[in-house]
Amino acid sequence: MNRLLTIPSPTLDKTFGYLPSPGGLPERGARRVWYFLFGIESFGQLVGEVFWLRNLFAQAGNRFTVITHPPIGRVNRACYDFVMRGMDIRHVPGYRLPKEPRGILQDQANIYVLEDAAWLENNFPAVCGRNPSFYYTLTAEDRDQGHRLLARFGIPAGAPLVVLHNRESGWQPLLTYHSYRNADIERYLPAIEYLLRRGYYVIRLGDKSMKPLPRLSDRLLDMPFHPMYQPSVDLYATALCRFFVSVPSGPLSFAVAFNKPVLWINSPLASYHWGNPQDLLVPKKYYSRRLKRHLTCAEIVTSPLIDFIRTEEFTQFEVELHENTSEEITKSVEEMEARLDGRDLYSASGKRVHERFKVIQEMGHRFCQHSRKKFRWYSMIYSQMQLSNAFCLANPWFLEDGVWMR
Structure with missing residues (x-):
């Protein structure tokens, strides 16, 4: 203190x-x-x-x-x-x-x-951050009430549930400087179909300004457009899900605070992000128009990019944030499910990826120590969140040093 x-x-x-x-x-x-x-x-x-x-x-x-x-x-x-x-x-x-x-x-x-x-x-x-003492928890009465609520949507108690949220511009349309955080929900459809084939119920949270999902199954519940939706769905679906799939946006905060496993999709490598040990990170790709290539993780976290929180900052730096592909999202969902099942899909590369990611976080931490007047640390260094192996296999350049480090 x-x-x-x-x-x-x-x-x-x-x-x-x-x-x-x-x-x-x-x-x-x-x-x-x-x-x-x-x-x-x-x-x-x-x-x-x-x-x-x-x-x-x-x-x-x-x-x-x-x-x-x-x-x-x-x-x-x-x-x-x-x-x-x-x-x-x-x-x-x-x-x-x-x-x-x-x-x-x-x-x-x-x-x-x-x-x-x-x-x-x-x-x-x-x-x-390495050992939070407080998380939100449901009481037994809360849990019963949550199961009763989900049952109204046809979700039995104990059924496997995944909650999805994707940020679009409609909730706060005037905040155009946050557009770099948005993503296209259509790229999530193959991952949703995978979860449905695996027997999951999938709830999408959001608001009515969002692009509606196609009706793929009775087990896919697009809550912003469901006639029975009520605000408590956001609370109980998050607290009772097996894992949460989201861009870094408001509803993800609830999942983190409930200590639910979170798959961070389309995540900028912001200096303030922090996750729990069971979380999995799938970052957006930073494309430099000057260099005509994507930037490595080390290049991002040891540059001013680590502190950018406005779209125009990336524009001035001639950097575009590219969304994850449908394949990257689907493979990361498979990886998340396997981790929770105790299955290791990437035993050969997983340890190396995690160790290399920690080394790069140390680089980002040192950069923050020397470049800032306050908050002189890189928050992710205090997090045990893992980097997606599926993402790294699809983008092997991401964990390289890059020209700035040579």
């Missing part, structure tokens, strides 16, 4: 006069943690920020007060109510985090987290 906390100079009484009194001193040295949470209509912020917060300030006995907007409009109320369990919620319409002071202020009874989502997301891997 001590390496996280910085205490600005203003006194707590003067700075926080507008906050309601948190009451008496918590027992056993525990404190009340105050946090301002906004953008709750976004899964990534609602789920991710609370997950990171509860891990970063996980001392026994700590109590949490979250100041946020009322859960109206596009907020998934079922997921909101679940995520906020056990915390004191203060609804303040239209409120914004004050610009000053920023940091972590504390006294004997309270910790005031005056930081944004980026602070939480970047500190979480470095501080507790």
